[in-house]
Amino acid sequence: xxxxxxxxxxxxxxxxxxxxxxxxxxxxxxxxxxxxxxxxxxxxxxxxxxxxxxxxxxxxxxxxxxxxxxxxxxxxxxxxxxxxxxxxxxxxxxxxxxxxxxxxxxxxxxxxxxxxxxxxxxxxxxxxxxxxxxxxxxxxxxxxxxxxxxxxxxxxxxxxxxxxxxxxxxxxxxxxxxxxxxxxxxxxx
Amino acid sequence: xxxxxxxxxxxxxxxxxxxxxxxxxxxxxxxxxxxxxxxxxxxxxxxxxxxxxxxxxxxxxxxxxxxxxxxxxxxxxxxxxxxxxxxxxxxxxxxxxxxxxxxxxxxxxxxxxxxxxxxxxxxxxxxxxxxxxxxxxxxxxxxxxxxxxxxxxxxxxxxxxxxxxxxxxxxxxxxxxxxxxxxxxxxxxxxxxxxxxxxxxxxxxxxxxxxxxxxxxxxxxxxxxxxxxxxxxxxxxxxxxxxxxxxxxxxxxxxxxxxxxxxxxxxxxxxxxxxxxxxxxxxxxxxxxxxxxxxxxxxxxxxxxxxxxxxxxxxxxxxxxxxxxxxxxxxxxxxxxxxxxxxxxxxxxxxxxxxxxxxxxxxxxxxxxxxxxxxxxxxxxxxxxxxxxxxxxxxxxxxxxxxxxxxxxxxxxxxxxxxxxxxxxxxxxxxx
Numbered sequence: 001x002x003x004x005x006x007x008x009x010x011x012x013x014x015x016x017x018x019x020x021x022x023x024x025x026x027x028x029x030x031x032x033x034x035x036x037x038x039x040x041x042x043x044x045x046x047x048x049x050x051x052x053x054x055x056x057x058x059x060x061x062x063x064x065x066x067x068x069x070x071x072x073x074x075x076x077x078x079x080x081x082x083x084x085x086x087x088x089x090x091x092x093x094x095x096x097x098x099x100x101x102x103x104x105x106x107x108x109x110x111x112x113x114x115x116x117x118x119x120x121x122x123x124x125x126x127x128x129x130x131x132x133x134x135x136x137x138x139x140x141x142x143x144x145x146x147x148x149x150x151x152x153x154x155x156x157x158x159x160x161x162x163x164x165x166x167x168x169x170x171x172x173x174x175x176x177x178x179x180x181x182x183x184x185x186x187x188x189x
Numbered sequence: 190x191x192x193x194x195x196x197x198x199x200x201x202x203x204x205x206x207x208x209x210x211x212x213x214x215x216x217x218x219x220x221x222x223x224x225x226x227x228x229x230x231x232x233x234x235x236x237x238x239x240x241x242x243x244x245x246x247x248x249x250x251x252x253x254x255x256x257x258x259x260x261x262x263x264x265x266x267x268x269x270x271x272x273x274x275x276x277x278x279x280x281x282x283x284x285x286x287x288x289x290x291x292x293x294x295x296x297x298x299x300x301x302x303x304x305x306x307x308x309x310x311x312x313x314x315x316x317x318x319x320x321x322x323x324x325x326x327x328x329x330x331x332x333x334x335x336x337x338x339x340x341x342x343x344x345x346x347x348x349x350x351x352x353x354x355x356x357x358x359x360x361x362x363x364x365x366x367x368x369x370x371x372x373x374x375x376x377x378x379x380x381x382x383x384x385x386x387x388x389x390x391x392x393x394x395x396x397x398x399x400x401x402x403x404x405x406x407x408x409x410x411x412x413x414x415x416x417x418x419x420x421x422x423x424x425x426x427x428x429x430x431x432x433x434x435x436x437x438x439x440x441x442x443x444x445x446x447x448x449x450x451x452x453x454x455x456x457x458x459x460x461x462x463x464x465x466x467x468x469x470x471x472x473x474x475x476x477x478x479x480x481x482x483x484x485x486x487x488x489x490x491x492x493x494x495x496x497x498x499x500x501x502x503x504x505x506x507x508x509x510x511x512x513x514x515x516x517x518x519x520x521x522x523x524x525x526x527x528x529x530x531x532x533x534x535x536x537x538x539x540x541x542x543x544x545x546x547x548x549x550x551x552x553x554x555x556x557x558x559x560x561x562x563x564x565x566x567x568x569x570x571x572x573x574x575x576x577x578x579x580x581x582x583x584x585x586x587x588x589x590x591x592x593x594x595x596x597x598x599x600x601x602x603x604x605x606x607x608x609x610x611x612x613x614x615x616x617x618x619x620x621x
Contacts, residue, residue, distance in 0.1 A: 043619045057491065099451065107450045110443060 004188035007141040008034075008161040009173060010148065011181035016042045019156040022179035023048040026158060029175055033164040037148075037157040056128050063124025064117045071116035072109070079103040141189040159187070190408075191596040198589020205582035208575065214527060218571055219579050220279050221523035226583040227276060228370060229393065229515045230591050231269050232386065235362050236394020237262040238324050239387075242358060245328075245344075245351040251426050253615035254418040254605050258401050260332060262394070263325035264598035265591055270318050272587060276369070283522075284310075285538025286375040297376050297456070305375055310368055317361040324354055329598075332606050339608035362387055370515075373522040376540055377460045381445045388441050392434035393511040396504040399427045401595070403501050405604065415604045421495050422620040428494035431507055435488065438514075439481035459542045463521040466545075468570045476517050480510040495620075512584065520571055520580075527569065 013019040016038070023036055027050040036045055080093040081103075095103050130136065142148045142159065151157055158181075160172055176184055209219025237259045244252045244259075281287040286305050292298045298305065328347060335343045363383025371382050379385075402419050409415050449457040464473050484503055493499045525541035532544040532551075571580070606612060 061489075100453070101451070107447055111447070 006162050006169070007187040007189040008159050008167075009176055010142070010145060010185045010187050011158045011160070011176045011179065012147060012150075012183040012185075013156040013158070014154075014182045016045075016156065018180070018182075019158065020044060020048045022158055022176075022181065025175065025179050026160065029166065031160065031164050031166050033161040033167075035159050037142075037151050037159060039152055039154060039156070042156075054132065056125065056132060059128040060121050060125045063128075064121035066124075067116040067118070067120025068113050070120065071113040074116075075109050075112055076104065141187050145185060145187055147183065147185060155182075191593045194589040194596075195593035196589075198586050198591075198593065201582045201589060202586035205579050205586060208582070209579050214569070215575070215579070217282065217523050217526065218576050219583070220276075220283055221519050222576075222580040222583040223587075224276055224283060224369070225512075225515050225519045225580065226587045227269070227272060228519065229512050229584070230265065230587050231365070232390035232511065232515070233393045233397045233591075234263055234265045234269060234325075235321060235358065235365075236390040236392075237398065238266070238321060238328075239355070239358055239362070239391065240394055240398065241328050242324070242351045242355045245348045246355055248348060248611075250611040250614035251423060251618045251620075253609050253611050254423055255398055255402055255427065256609075257332070257602070257604055257606050258405070258599070259394070259398050260325075260329040261595050261599040262397055262401065264329060265594050266318070266321045266325045268590055268594040270322065272590070273318075284369075284372055284375070285526075286372065288538075291536070291538055301375065305372060313364055313368060317365050320354075320357055320361050324358060332609075333602050335608050336603055336606060337608075341610040344610055359383075359387065362390065370518050373519065374460060374540075375538075376456060378456050379445055379449070379460065381441060385438070385441045385445060388434055388438035389511050389514050392431065392438060392507050395427060395430040395434065396507040396511070399424065399431065399500060399504040400508070402427075403497060403504070409604075414607070418605045418616060421497070422618050423615075424497055424500050425495050425620045428488060428500045428503070431484075431500075431503060432488040432494065435481060435484045435507065439477075439485070442481075455542065459540050463525045463541045464517065468572055469521055469524075472513075472517055476510070476513055479506070480514055484510070516580070524569075524571055 011022065013022060019036060019038065020042065023045060026034055027048065036042075036049060038045070077091075078093045079095050080091060081095050082092040083089060097103075101108055147155075148157065158176070158179075160167065160176060166172075173184070205219060205222070209215050209222075240252075240259050241256060241263060244256060276283075286292055286298050286301075287307055287310075292302055292305075327350075331343050331347055334340075363386070366383050366386035370386065371377065371379065402415075402424075406416055406419065446461070449461060463469060484506060487499075487506075488494060488503055493503075525544075526537050528541060528548060529539045529544040530537035532547050533539065571577075609615075
């Protein structure tokens with residue numbers, strides 16, 4: 001078995017105000033690989049952490065446009081006329097006349113376009129959010145910290161990871177202590 | 190701003206009457222233009238009433254700071270009840286089914302006469318106006334009373350009252366749309382029409398509230414209550430409403446179109462046929478673009494919904510789109526009536542699908558196209574400069590009175606409900 005290595009420092013705060021103030025200090029010190037863990041969304045934490053705007057909306061837009069295009073292609077393809085030519089056989093569809101309407105007519109295509117746009121956009125939003133949060137993740141060193149269980153109740157935490165290029169065992173600890181945490185703990189992996 | 194807009198409004202209405210009373214055809218156009226403008230401003234007013242009711246019913250906190258402005262706009266119902274008199278006097282010129290001779294010779298209208306008959310029409314109208322006026326007045330009066338007494342029970346009381354009133358107001362809105370817009374074409378069937386009008390009305394109302402808030406904030410001094418009470422987060426939510434009703438309108442409009450297109454029954458398609466002829470087809474496509482496609486793309490981004498200049502632009506845009514929507518609903522009826530009158534002066538209310546083929550036959554042409562020059566000029570589309578001027582004057586006229594009356598209703602009272610129990614929450618509201 002490997003010897004436990006230091007994963008990072010975990011600082012505990014008792015109120016949203018404390019963690020906001022602490023987050024600003026860590027942000028100003030220039031750290032990149034760190035996170036705030038709170039029992040509920042804290043307003044202003046994104047700014048206090050200096051988080052960049054998420055690219056998720058662009059993923060959703062891309063999903064929506066892809067869905068609309070897929071719906072257009074699907075309906076064009078299945079309604080395309082039958083071809084006798086062997087080489088173009090793959091392009092022939094199943095053109096059916098339904099209620100005397102043309103094979104390709106925008107009013108009847110819009111519901112499918114609409115549905116697939118929504119479906120692809122919501123799938124992009126769902127899986128995009130997972131991917132951007134590096135999920136699913138079955139294990140994290142924090143799971144071994146008993147104190148951390150209170151994150152689902154009333155305590156607020158900042159995790160500073162060793163992998164951050166600015167991380168220094170002594171300086172970073174001093175920095176965390178200067179933000180007046182209620183407790184500070186080493187997280188071992 | 191109040192007195193100048195009042196004067197402009199009165200002058201515009203007199204000018205419209207002076208221009209419009211020259212002959213029967215132009216007078217017909219004037220009446221429908223007036224009805225268009227009237228329905229547009231009524232839509233804003235009823236939409237504001239519904240906005241207030243919805244905010245109470247959902248106990249929402251964010252909207253407390255803008256609610257007083259909605260209350261101010263909703264007071265216009267009293268102005269609009271007075272402005273309905275010209276429509277009431279001339280109603281038989283627009284609602285063809287009010288003439289008994291026409292109903293007797295028409296099976297469809299005879300069968301519909303259980304609902305479409307004059308007595309019931311006027312009774313319903315009185316009920317709508319009573320309900321709208323009561324709701325607007327009562328909510329405003331109670332809310333301003335709370336400014337003085339600070340009694341939180343008023344909020345609870347208004348919440349309880351809002352549940353039945355939402356249903357009644359929605360029914361009355363549907364009824365009004367059926368009676369005074371849909372029955373311009375009494376042969377037509379569409380059960381979704383009330384929702385269609387509702388979608389446009391809510392969009393117009395939220396846009397008007399947003400615009401009013403922005404204008405008042407620009408004009409008010411830095412230290413006034415309003416200048417800090419409504420901030421970026423509130424505008425973000427208002428912009429979300431505008432965005433939502435842009436999409437909802439398109440959803441409902443398409444739902445109506447798809448079923449009629451698919452079933453292809455003459456009673457239903459006769460609504461779309463005049464609107465797909467020549468210039469009207471361009472108006473329909475323009476409506477699709479300005480009421481849905483362009484604002485949808487423009488308001489999609491979060492950043493757009495948080496910038497007040499961008500929101501102001503889309504609020505004005507949406508108001509114009511709603512005006513075009515009502516124009517599209519009302520004016521083709523006047524136009525098709527002109528054609529029917531040309532074909533058979535005795536029955537000007539015949540559907541266009543009956544009269545237009547006769548007219549085409551008579552002139553030996555097979556389509557209404559600019560190529561058939563001599564014939565084309567006989568069909569007077571309401572896009573001549575004089576017609577457009579009259580329509581614009583009706584909008585400016587009622588709009589001027591509307592603005593004046595809105596400002597008058599807001600005068601002398603706090604622009605923010607100062608004692609509302611949720612005001613504190615609203616002021617601290619943050620849009621994540």
